Amino acid sequence: MTDARTATEALRGQPEPYRWEGVAELAxxxxxxxxxxxxxxxxxxxxxxxxxxxxxxxxxxxxxxTLEHHGHTHQVIVLRGSGACLVGDRxxxxxxxxxxxxxxxxxxxxxxxxxxxxxxxxIVPLDRDRPVLPTEEEFAAMTADSAVAAFVRR
Amino acid sequence: MTDARTATEALRGQPEPYRWEGVAELAxxxxxxxxxxxxxxxxxxxxxxxxxxxxxxxxxxxxxxTLEHHGHTHQVIVLRGSGACLVGDRxxxxxxxxxxxxxxxxxxxxxxxxxxxxxxxxIVPLDRDRPVLPTEEEFAAMTADSAVAAFVRR
Numbered sequence: 001m002t003d004a005r006t007a008t009e010a011l012r013g014q015p016e017p018y019r020w021e022g023v024a025e026l027a028x029x030x031x032x033x034x035x036x037x038x039x040x041x042x043x044x045x046x047x048x049x050x051x052x053x054x055x056x057x058x059x060x061x062x063x064x065x066t067l068e069h070h071g072h073t074h075q076v077i078v079l080r081g082s083g084a085c086l087v088g089d090r091x092x093x094x095x096x097x098x099x100x101x102x103x104x105x106x107x108x109x110x111x112x113x114x115x116x117x118x119x120x121x122x123i124v125p126l127d128r129d130r131p132v133l134p135t136e137e138e139f140a141a142m143t144a145d146s147a148v149a150a151f152v153r154r
Numbered sequence: 155m156t157d158a159r160t161a162t163e164a165l166r167g168q169p170e171p172y173r174w175e176g177v178a179e180l181a182x183x184x185x186x187x188x189x190x191x192x193x194x195x196x197x198x199x200x201x202x203x204x205x206x207x208x209x210x211x212x213x214x215x216x217x218x219x220t221l222e223h224h225g226h227t228h229q230v231i232v233l234r235g236s237g238a239c240l241v242g243d244r245x246x247x248x249x250x251x252x253x254x255x256x257x258x259x260x261x262x263x264x265x266x267x268x269x270x271x272x273x274x275x276x277i278v279p280l281d282r283d284r285p286v287l288p289t290e291e292e293f294a295a296m297t298a299d300s301a302v303a304a305f306v307r308r
Contacts, residue, residue, distance in 0.1 A: 010241040010242070010244070010246065010254050010256065010257070010260075011241075011246040011248075011253070011254055012252065012253035012254075012255075013249075013252050013253075014249070014251060014252060017251065018251065020252075020253055023253075043229075043231070043253055044229040044253070044255065044277070048229055048255055049226065049227035049257070050206060050226075050227060050229060050277065050279055051204075051205040051206065051279065052204060052205065052206050052277065054229060054231075072203065072204075073202055073203035073204055075197075075198040075204060075206075075208060077208075079251060087164040087165075088164070090164070092164065093165075093167075094165075095167075097168060097171065097172065097233060098165060098167050098174075099165070099166035099167075099177075099197055099198070100164050100165055100166075101163075101164050101166075101198065101202055102164065103164070106164075121231065123198070123204065123206065123208065125204055125205065
């Protein structure tokens with residue numbers, strides 16, 4: 001019952017670290033200026049027989065992902081470098097292989113705070129809702145917390 | 155809408171590499187002698203708002219996972235060490251951060267062939283079918299291939 005063609009193509013090795021054969025670098029988001037220095041790669045997704053997409057995001061030193069929230073969750077595993085993230089009202093330090101669960105509707109943002117890229121995989125449902133940015137009122141409310149205010153970028 | 159309790163517990167850091175806070179070491183399989191030197195940890199799963207379970211398996215040097223197949227797929231990312239795996243009729247080398255897709259009903263087995271543990275995450279559906287071992291006839295058929303015969307363990 002094995003599909004020999006698929007099995008032969010099962011391995012996606014690395015011509016260089018954190019780059020995979022047949023996995024293209026994509027724009028993090030199109031027509032968007034809410035982030036800085038982020039790329040996206042789809043490691044597993046539609047056609048792989050599961051209900052999720054596994055993405056690899058890489059944030060350049062000094063960069064950040066969009067400050068947003070949504071109804072689906074993120075299951076995150078850091079693969080490369082270190083940094084920090086906002087989840088809800090907490091700023092969390094990150095290092096290689098740390099796990100982060102971003103709950104539904106938690107505000108979140110990932111930043112590469114060191115001298116090297118922060119690379120992490122992020123599992124999401126294939127069928128998911130679109131991210132929502134904070135309103136001015138929501139941004140003011142979250143940045144009433146000084147630690148959050150010092151961390152977030154727009 | 156953020157759940158502050160959940161957000162606070164979002165980070166599962168590492169007291170030591172490849173071991174996570176609040177993530178227990180589990181038996182790979184209970185009452186089973188079809189493998190050698192394999193442990194299991196559930197990194198993400200039921201309650202995390204997605205349809206998958208993300209497990210971390212660690213194979214001790216010289217160890218192997220069960221030679222089996224099933225109708226669900228595996229999305230595998232190597233996190234630690236190196237080794238090799240059988241997928242269908244191919245033996246594939248593995249090193250850190252390589253990606254492997256195990257298609258439905260492909261025979262598969264993971265081995266730590268070097269001096270260090272082989273650690274990998276494996277994504278499966280929460281709702282999945284049970285693994286099936288090869289019959290004697292199936293084992294004879296797959297080991298007609300000399301490379302496969304040299305690799306597989308029972």
